[in-house]
Amino acid sequence: MSLTSQIKEFALDIGYSKVGIIPADSFPEYAADLQRRQEMYSFYLKSPSRPLAAAEPLSLMPEARSIITTVYDYAQKNFPQELSGKIGRIYQARCYDAPPERINGARPELLKSFLRKLGCQVGEKISLPERLVAAKAGIVTYGRNNFAYAEGSGSFIYLTSFVVDKELEYDQPSVEVGCPEGCSACMKACPTKAIYEPLKLDPRRCIAFNTFMTQERIAGSRIEPEIRAKMGTKVHGCDICQEVCPRNQAKLKSRRPDDEFLVKVAQDFSLTRMLNPTEEFYATRIQPLMYNYIREKKYFQRNAAIALGNLGDPTNIPALALAMNDPEELVRAYAAWGLGKIGGGKAQQILEGKIKGETSAAVKQEIRESLLATG
């Protein structure tokens, strides 16, 4: 069996649903697009991923000859109703950049170790443009919503690639949009109009981006009030432009077994508990699913405060009032916003009571604006 066939069969054996291979050439179209839109992507361009360097794989690994790209279908099991609309499916599936000690993080490690056993040198920390790589290998097509689609899985896929120093047999590209003519359901459904034209997303307007990239160390911690109001109950990710997509309906409607771990998480997951989490809740209900981007509890609390505000249910006022005592000013500020969003006399009373003792100018300002909202 050829080296290429051995690699492909092993990848399929360990659970990838598709695998393709391309030469380790550069991706000038990707680098040009990032540079054209550098204002939108400044947070990414300066990140440790070094996407512009990765667009030239040879600059990071001079021995690079081939890129092996894989598709993992993360929607093989059901996602509980209780978590839907709050946590994106890819995060519920615990496959996005999973650590090596978790099952979905062990899979790429297994493939790397197999490649090394076959005598390949494998690149580390090369953050390739995964969708473009997979499209060039013919294993996905694009959706106008910017997601990659694989046959049989829709867009509920996670792509991982591996750069190696061996020349292999290469696949044929499918760098094309696979959407039905005239469809723009994703663009119409996006609450913030983040998809401003087919295949073009402004991350700063995307709810998913706002749930996890708005951190001091990445893009600043502020979420604009206009975006907050459109986030609904989403606390980590957003699936709307995938949920409405006709290319995903077969997968969404398919009968799949329950994920027993998620069933347990869903039993005691709540936004109020996320707003004021105990150490145990954080360790067992937040961290196992939402480990990817956020390292500090306060950002989860902020997102829960926004979600509770958007729910508009006065029974959540006590939880938001409790969060107004949190040591983190970010949490107090967004709890104030949540109270203002729910509105009414009780929320107003709490905000008026808190403004007197508040020491942070930023929180005071948020309280003042929230008081205006309560009217």
Ligand code: SF4
């Ligand atoms: S993930 Fe949500 S906010 Fe972002 S583009 Fe899709 S629908 Fe819009």
Ligand code: SF4
């Ligand atoms: S909703 Fe329509 S346009 Fe958008 S990705 Fe799906 S098929 Fe393509």
